[in-house]
Structure formats: C-alpha cells, structure tokens
Amino acid sequence: MMAATNNNTSRLRWLIRRLSRISPAEVPYRVHGVLRAAAQGRGWFDAARVPPAMADAAYGAPWVALPSERCGQAEVLAAADALIAHGVPVFDTVVPLNDGSPDWNRDPKTGTAIPLSFGLDIDFRHLGEVDIKYLWELNRHVWWVPLAQAWQWSGHPRYLELLGRLLDSWLAACPYARGANWSSPVEHGIRLINWSIVWHLVGGAESPLFAGAAGQQRLARWLDSIYQHIRFASDNYSFHSSSDNHLIGEAAGVVVGAVTWDRWRPVRALAERAERILEEEMVKQFAADGVNLEQALCYHKFSLEFLLAARLSVAAGGRRFSAAFDQRLHAALLFMAAMLDRHGRVAPIGDADDGKVFRLLGDGARTPYEAMLAAGARLLQAPLLDAKLAALDSAATPARSSLLVPAAVPVDSPAQWPQWFAEGGYLVTDHGAAADAPLRLIMDIGPLGYNRIAGHGHADALALLLAAEGEDFLIDPGTYCYNAAPALRHYFRGTSAHNTVQIDGSDQSVYGGSFLWLRDIASRMHTYQDDGVQLDLEASHDGYLRLDDPLRHVRALQLDRSAGTLAVTDRFECQAAHQAALHWHFAAHCRIERDGEAWLVHGRAVSLRVEIDAPGCSITLVQGQEMPPLGWSSPRFYEREASPVLRVAGPVDATTRLRSRFTLIKH
Structure with a gap:
C-alpha cells in the first residue's frame, strides 16, 4: 500500500513538473490527446476494423538486400544460430525463444506481466521496478532481421519456420491497442520498419511463409496488424514538446509501412502527411x-x-x-x-x-x-x-x-571538415581520419537539449572529452539506465558525471525527472582561434545564474598540437564565494598514480601527465563510490564499471582560477 502511495505521489509530482514546461499553445493538443485516447479506448475512431484492399493494391519494391559480396555470410548465420540456441540478448539479460513463443507481454528483467489493458492508459513511466525499455526492446523485432537474412542466404527452412512461429505468437499475444506494446506509437514505427525488411528478405507475398490456406490466414492477420500499426502511429503522433525522435520515428514508420504495403486507400493520405512531417522535422530537429x-x-x-x-x-x-x-x-x-x-x-x-x-x-x-x-x-x-x-x-x-x-x-559538400559546429554547439578537433593526431578534443558548448524538456540531454555544458593517439582518456561516462534506478539515472545525467565544474553541489539545470529538466542552459563561445597547430578558445554557460548569488562559469582552452598539451582554465563571474567541484573522468582502463604534485594517467599505449593548480582546493582520486555515486562509467546500457575520477573541490570566487594541464607522454 505504501509503495503504491509513493508511486502515485511520484507520478503526480512528475506530471506537475512536466506541465510546467509546456507552452499555452500545447494545452489544446494535450486536451485533445486525452479525449482521443478515451474515445479509442471505447472503440470510437479506432482501427479495429480494417478496410478492404484497393483494386490497385500493390507491394512496394525492396529497399534492402544482402551485400553483393558473401564475406558476411558467416556472421549472419552465426548470429541467427546464436538466437536459436541461446535466445534474444536484451541489455543485461537474455530472453528464451521458447520455440518461437517468448512471453511478449512480460518484462524480461523482473518477470512482471503487463496486463492487456488499453495501451494508451498504461503509464509506462511509472511501473514500479519495471523499466519498460526491456519489454519494448524485445518487441521491436530488430532481431528478426538476421533470421530473415540467414534464410535468404542459406535457404535452410528452420530460419523461416521460426519466423513464422514468432509472427503467429506475436499477433496472438498483442492484439490491436491492448497491452504495453500498444502504449507508445514510436514502437510501432520501429516494428513497421523491421517488418518491412523481413518482408522483403523472405520474398514478400510470394514467400513460403504464406503458402497454403494456413499461410494465407497468417498473411491476412499480419496485413491487418500492419494497417493497425500505421493507424496507431499516425493517430497518436508526438507533437509539441514531445516532438523529438519519437515523432520522426512514428512518421518514418508510417512512410515505410505505406510504401511497402500500398493496400488501403486511407493510408495513402496518411503517408503524404507523414512525408511532410519528416521534411519539417528534419529541419527542426x-x-x-x-x-x-x-x-x-x-x-x-x-x-x-x-x-x-x-x-x-x-x-x-x-x-x-x-x-x-x-x-x-x-x-x-x-x-x-x-x-x-x-x-x-x-x-x-x-x-x-x-x-x-x-x-x-x-x-x-x-x-x-x-x-x-x-x-x-x-x-x-x-x-x-x-x-x-x-x-x-x-x-x-x-x-x-x-x-x-x-x-x-549530388549534394553541396564543404571542401574540408568543419571543426566548430556553431549552431549545435560542438567543437571537434582532428576529426579522426588523421592517424597522426596526438590529441583529439571534443567540447560541448551547446544547449541542454530540445523542446524545453531536454528529455535526452545531460547537464554537461563546457564538458571536455580527450583522446590521445586514438585512445580514450577524458570520457563521457554514458547513461547506464532510464527508469529502474532513479539515483543512478540522476547521477549519470547530472553535472558531477561530466568533465566540467559543479557549483554548490547542484546541477547546471534543475532536475525534474528521468526525462525532464526544468531550466534551459545557454552556452556561448566568446573567442575561438585555430591555426592548425594551436587552438585557443573561451566559452561560458549561464546555468548557475539562477543561484541567489548568480554565477557564470567561464572556461578557456589552449590546445598545442605540436607539444601535445591541453591547458584548461576555469574561472567564475560572481559576487560571493561558492563551493565548486571540478571532475575529470577517465576511461575505466586508465590507471592513475601520484607523481609529486602531479598525476600520471596510464593508458594502454600512452600516458598523460595531469597538473592541477587549484589554490585552497583538495584533489582526490575517486573510483566506484556508491553514496553519493561518483567514479562510474557505462560502456553499454544497463552495464556500469568503476572508472577513476580526479575530483578538485573547494571554495571559489571571482578571483579563483582552476588550472588543469594535460601533457601527452609517449612510451
């Protein structure tokens, strides 16, 4: 009872915060969405009834094929055989195929069954310990493609027969608009694209999958679900502050589905609308x-x-x-x-x-x-x-x-690589094609994220990444998880998990939830010069202007390619004293030791000498700290490993300069 109460409180708190980030123009859209979902839940204006095929119904030309060279055949067959033998890898777990009938509506991680209630009524953000991504990942059917490739390449019937059983079991277990697999329309876009690939690889309507009366019934059931997928995605587009990659995915799925299966007259208009959306969102996003x-x-x-x-x-x-x-x-x-x-x-x-x-x-x-x-x-x-x-x-x-x-x-192409992506806010030196670049630097001088909520952005303004001789040293620790571990989700999104400065123990923005920031951050490049040997820049962000004593963080860099050095100076425009924490996150494979007043960071092939001048600050090496989290990196989703961090912490004011110098040492 207490858990349910806490969950409801959390949902209400999230909803209030989420509503605070929408514009007045979005309110009618949200109201319409609630009414639309209520109507669909009662069977009004839905796609339960599939219209008959047009007289000129057709199937689209294939847009995928096997490579012309057969050098990848062994990889494809090995992947398909591994699926059959071991099951489907989903992040840090494996889902058994059960001879083509996995439990499509059960969370693979916790074993929790998600009921077949009306999909749009399922609050997939607040399902207790369930992270819905596990279930969705299984149901995207990306992993069906190697089975189809293996059949086309080898002709062995076991691959095609398994695909048939998978398709039959999914259609039976996931009826239109019911359950978690009908709760987010972007998932329909992904499924439609993978279904299209599988369709083409197995031979389309002439595939042995659809031979005989039973095969024709399978085809009819699949086509009905395809129409319903197209309708569900287009009926529930993610507009306004939700119009991120989800809207692109929904519209792309509609386009691919409509082109692959050009059978229903209403879908042609939906496809035209979806193409317009993609044209618009390409420029917006x-x-x-x-x-x-x-x-x-x-x-x-x-x-x-x-x-x-x-x-x-x-x-x-x-x-x-x-x-x-x-x-x-x-x-x-x-x-x-x-x-x-x-x-x-x-x-x-x-x-x-x-x-x-x-x-x-x-x-x-x-x-x-x-x-x-x-x-x-x-x-x-x-x-x-x-x-x-x-x-x-x-x-x-x-x-x-x-x-x-x-x-x-043909497209208009620049004559040389851009290095400063001014509108997006990224500096990228030595784009990686040059094998002789001693130091490669990436700096984030961009906004927090997109559409006010910055759902996938991290509070990492002015953060640096540094590679030496192709080997990662200063890293972005990654993401780790979305919903299942709130404290770690906050940590990996927060400022302390990035190579920048945290002020007064708070993030650069105000954390509103797993996919929600409550204040925008603006970053600005002040000066930038690069003659190919030495790069000098200065930039700042305004995330801490919200503090009682407003503070602007200013960071200056000097990259000397010939000397193999990077100098970083952090200063602060403010009136009073603040507590600062500068973090330098290194790759998990790095080994760090003291060298007098400096630190040596040993990589696999080269090392860095790190000298930090921070008057009045302590410098500590942290790795794998649980409370509060610090010193972790996530090489893959739902995997984390202890990684070394140099933490520079202490009081700062307008006179403070935190200076860090990184020097490449070749073994």
Missing part, C-alpha cells in the same frame, strides 16, 4: 550544421536511421524527398562522421541507450555508426564521407553496406 538538437549522439543516429529508412523506401518506388531534405541529411551525416573516432565509435554524449531502429548484419561495419556512415557514403556524392570511411582502421571497404540504395544523389 537537425541544425543547419547537422547537429541533432536533442544533444544526444545515440539519438542523433537513431533519428538518422528512421530518416534513412524512409528515404530509401520512397526512393525504391522511384520518388525522393526534397533537395533540402538531402542537404540536411548530408550535414547530419557529416557531423556524425566528425564525431567518429578511428575505431568507428562515438562518445556517449547525452542519453545513450544502445537503441537502434534496424541493423542488417554482414556489411563489415563494427558499429551502427559506421554502418550509417557507409550507407550515407553510398547514398550521397560526398567526398568527405568517403574519405572518413576509408580512414577508419577497419578491414571493410567504402563499398560495404547492406542497404539497397538508388544512384548517388
């Missing part, structure tokens, strides 16, 4: 310099995967999005490519939940980011994308890609 304004690199990729799926499916039918869409897509790919290191990885800036919209194996790419870069390089005539792809230390070639793409589209 991606800055002109290509940065996704959610300020989370995982969601940058996530949104790009949605947009690319829609772009390719439409192109397979002989149409295309606008030139402006392709130009912004190109900018987004360039930014992502700039953030890629030589190993095909990106730092987990902002929320990073390992989410992916789709993934075809066998393309030689080591990470989903590398796969996106390969697809973009094939789609767009962009020399910088080709150059970055060729520079990665991978055996794969720029020709790799599992995506069936049309002829390359």
Whole structure:
C-alpha cells in the first residue's frame, strides 16, 4: 500500500513538473490527446476494423538486400544460430525463444506481466521496478532481421519456420491497442520498419511463409496488424514538446509501412502527411550544421536511421524527398562522421541507450555508426564521407553496406571538415581520419537539449572529452539506465558525471525527472582561434545564474598540437564565494598514480601527465563510490564499471582560477 502511495505521489509530482514546461499553445493538443485516447479506448475512431484492399493494391519494391559480396555470410548465420540456441540478448539479460513463443507481454528483467489493458492508459513511466525499455526492446523485432537474412542466404527452412512461429505468437499475444506494446506509437514505427525488411528478405507475398490456406490466414492477420500499426502511429503522433525522435520515428514508420504495403486507400493520405512531417522535422530537429538538437549522439543516429529508412523506401518506388531534405541529411551525416573516432565509435554524449531502429548484419561495419556512415557514403556524392570511411582502421571497404540504395544523389559538400559546429554547439578537433593526431578534443558548448524538456540531454555544458593517439582518456561516462534506478539515472545525467565544474553541489539545470529538466542552459563561445597547430578558445554557460548569488562559469582552452598539451582554465563571474567541484573522468582502463604534485594517467599505449593548480582546493582520486555515486562509467546500457575520477573541490570566487594541464607522454 505504501509503495503504491509513493508511486502515485511520484507520478503526480512528475506530471506537475512536466506541465510546467509546456507552452499555452500545447494545452489544446494535450486536451485533445486525452479525449482521443478515451474515445479509442471505447472503440470510437479506432482501427479495429480494417478496410478492404484497393483494386490497385500493390507491394512496394525492396529497399534492402544482402551485400553483393558473401564475406558476411558467416556472421549472419552465426548470429541467427546464436538466437536459436541461446535466445534474444536484451541489455543485461537474455530472453528464451521458447520455440518461437517468448512471453511478449512480460518484462524480461523482473518477470512482471503487463496486463492487456488499453495501451494508451498504461503509464509506462511509472511501473514500479519495471523499466519498460526491456519489454519494448524485445518487441521491436530488430532481431528478426538476421533470421530473415540467414534464410535468404542459406535457404535452410528452420530460419523461416521460426519466423513464422514468432509472427503467429506475436499477433496472438498483442492484439490491436491492448497491452504495453500498444502504449507508445514510436514502437510501432520501429516494428513497421523491421517488418518491412523481413518482408522483403523472405520474398514478400510470394514467400513460403504464406503458402497454403494456413499461410494465407497468417498473411491476412499480419496485413491487418500492419494497417493497425500505421493507424496507431499516425493517430497518436508526438507533437509539441514531445516532438523529438519519437515523432520522426512514428512518421518514418508510417512512410515505410505505406510504401511497402500500398493496400488501403486511407493510408495513402496518411503517408503524404507523414512525408511532410519528416521534411519539417528534419529541419527542426537537425541544425543547419547537422547537429541533432536533442544533444544526444545515440539519438542523433537513431533519428538518422528512421530518416534513412524512409528515404530509401520512397526512393525504391522511384520518388525522393526534397533537395533540402538531402542537404540536411548530408550535414547530419557529416557531423556524425566528425564525431567518429578511428575505431568507428562515438562518445556517449547525452542519453545513450544502445537503441537502434534496424541493423542488417554482414556489411563489415563494427558499429551502427559506421554502418550509417557507409550507407550515407553510398547514398550521397560526398567526398568527405568517403574519405572518413576509408580512414577508419577497419578491414571493410567504402563499398560495404547492406542497404539497397538508388544512384548517388549530388549534394553541396564543404571542401574540408568543419571543426566548430556553431549552431549545435560542438567543437571537434582532428576529426579522426588523421592517424597522426596526438590529441583529439571534443567540447560541448551547446544547449541542454530540445523542446524545453531536454528529455535526452545531460547537464554537461563546457564538458571536455580527450583522446590521445586514438585512445580514450577524458570520457563521457554514458547513461547506464532510464527508469529502474532513479539515483543512478540522476547521477549519470547530472553535472558531477561530466568533465566540467559543479557549483554548490547542484546541477547546471534543475532536475525534474528521468526525462525532464526544468531550466534551459545557454552556452556561448566568446573567442575561438585555430591555426592548425594551436587552438585557443573561451566559452561560458549561464546555468548557475539562477543561484541567489548568480554565477557564470567561464572556461578557456589552449590546445598545442605540436607539444601535445591541453591547458584548461576555469574561472567564475560572481559576487560571493561558492563551493565548486571540478571532475575529470577517465576511461575505466586508465590507471592513475601520484607523481609529486602531479598525476600520471596510464593508458594502454600512452600516458598523460595531469597538473592541477587549484589554490585552497583538495584533489582526490575517486573510483566506484556508491553514496553519493561518483567514479562510474557505462560502456553499454544497463552495464556500469568503476572508472577513476580526479575530483578538485573547494571554495571559489571571482578571483579563483582552476588550472588543469594535460601533457601527452609517449612510451
């Protein structure tokens, strides 16, 4: 009883805070949403009845295929066989397939069954110890794709038969609008995209899956659910302050679904609307310099995967999005490519939940980011994308890609790599294609996040990341979890988990909940010069102007590439004294020891000498501290490991200068 009361109190507190961040123009939309959901829950204006197919009903041309080279066949077959033998990996757990009938409505982590009540009435943010992401991850059906690939490549019936059993069991267990799998329309967008890929790989309507009377009944049930998926996504679009990657995903799913299964007349109008939404959101959610304004690199990729799926499916039918869409897509790919290191990885800036919209194996790419870069390089005539792809230390070639793409589209491409992405707010030195870059620096000088709530942004203004000779040293610790561990969720999103300065023990913004910040942060570049050898800049943010004694944090950098040094100076514009904590988070593999007044940070191949001048402050080495959390990093969602942190803490005022100097030492 007490747990239920606390949960209700938490929900009410969250709702009040959430409502405080919406605009007056959003109120009618929210009221309409409540009324719409109530009507659908009673069977009004819903999609329970599927209209008959049009006389000119057709199936769209495939937009995916196996790679032309068979070098990835072993990878695909091994992945499919592992699924059959061991089950589906979902974060830190594995879901048994039960011969094609996993429990689609049971939380894989806690074993909690989610009832088949009306989906939109399920408050998936407040389900006690249940993190709904586990259930949704299983039900996105991304993992169905390697089974379809394995069947197309090998022709072995066991892969196709398993897909048939999975499809039958899912359709039986997840009826229209009932249960957690009908509670968030973006999940329908993801399922539609993966269903489309599977459909094409198994042979479409002519697949042996649909042979005979039983097969035709399976096809009819699946087509009914596809129509209902398209309707559910388009009936419940995430507009206004919710219009982040969810809206892109919902509209992309509608587009892919409508193109793949062009069978129902009402869906054609829904597809036209969805294409308009994608055109608009591409420009709204991606800055002109290509940065996704959610300020989370995982969601940058996530949104790009949605947009690319829609772009390719439409192109397979002989149409295309606008030139402006392709130009912004190109900018987004360039930014992502700039953030890629030589190993095909990106730092987990902002929320990073390992989410992916789709993934075809066998393309030689080591990470989903590398796969996106390969697809973009094939789609767009962009020399910088080709150059970055060729520079990665991978055996794969720029020709790799599992995506069936049309002829390359010309776009306006810069002659050289951008380094300062001014609108999105990221400085990225030495974009990673140069093998001889001794120090590589990334700095966040951007906003907190998108659409006032900054749902996936972290309070990390002016944070730094530093790699030396391709090896990570100063890191972003990542995300770890969303809903199941509130204290750790707050820590990983908060200021103390990033390489910046925390003031008076508070975050740069006011924490409102797992996906909610209550105050915006504005960062600004004051000066910036880079002659290719030495970089000098100064920037600031206003997150602490809300304090009783307003404080502005100003950070200056000097990067000397020839000397292999980075000097960082933090100062504070304020009237009174404050307590500050500067944190330097190092990669988990780093080993730190004292060296007189300095610290030596040993990596695998090189080391850094760290000298800190902080009068009146204590300097401590922290690793794996539980209360309060400090000294953790999350290499993957729902995994964490102890990582060393140098904590510089003490009083500061307007005269204080905190100076940190990092010097590369080659072994």
